[in-house]
Amino acid sequence: MLKKFRHFFKEEPEVNLNFTPYVTTLAGRTMQASEVNIPDLLELEKKVYQGKQPWSSFSFASELRKKHNSLYLVIYDKAQLVGFIGGRFIPCEGHITNIAVDPTYQGQGIGHYLINLIVEIARKNGARQVSLEVRADNELAQKIYKGLGFEAQFIRAGYYQDDHMDAINMVLHLKGKEDTK
Numbered sequence: 001m002l003k004k005f006r007h008f009f010k011e012e013p014e015v016n017l018n019f020t021p022y023v024t025t026l027a028g029r030t031m032q033a034s035e036v037n038i039p040d041l042l043e044l045e046k047k048v049y050q051g052k053q054p055w056s057s058f059s060f061a062s063e064l065r066k067k068h069n070s071l072y073l074v075i076y077d078k079a080q081l082v083g084f085i086g087g088r089f090i091p092c093e094g095h096i097t098n099i100a101v102d103p104t105y106q107g108q109g110i111g112h113y114l115i116n117l118i119v120e121i122a123r124k125n126g127a128r129q130v131s132l133e134v135r136a137d138n139e140l141a142q143k144i145y146k147g148l149g150f151e152a153q154f155i156r157a158g159y160y161q162d163d164h165m166d167a168i169n170m171v172l173h174l175k176g177k178e179d180t181k
Contacts, residue, residue, distance in 0.1 A: 137165060
């Protein structure tokens with residue numbers, strides 16, 4: 001796990017984007033995740049990744065505690081978690097750390113909605129780009145990200161610890177006020 005996110009552990013100035021008071025709702029339900037959501041996050045991972053759990057309970061808990069620059073959003077249909085996204089923010093950049101949508105809810109725009117929320121949050125906080133990693137063999141996800149404007153940048157060889165699959169780093173360049181003049 002640490003290899004996967006080593007670029008977040010560089011000595012960079014801490015950014016406090018004040019996510020603690022950040023709350024948004026969808027159909028009257030709060031979307032910001034907390035540690036009480038971890039069992040649901042793990043269960044959704046099993047559905048999406050054919051019984052595997054790429055992230056551990058510890059990994060989710062660690063991310064959820066980093067309220068100064070990390071944000072996780074969840075979408076429920078009644079009591080069932082149907083999608084989530086995680087974002088990490090540093091000066092001038094947002095990074096999508098994790099996203100999953102229940103297979104029975106895919107194709108309904110939930111993933112697009114979550115990505116667009118993270119992009120908008122990054123934009124409001126002065127980010128110039130939003131990045132993510134996607135498995136080199138996940139052509140469907142790559143197509144979705146390209147459709148949202150992400151561009152492939154480079155390969156991270158052996159990025160995924162479970163099977164050493166390569167990842168493609170993809171970036172969405174955001175236009176700021178200075179770019180529109």
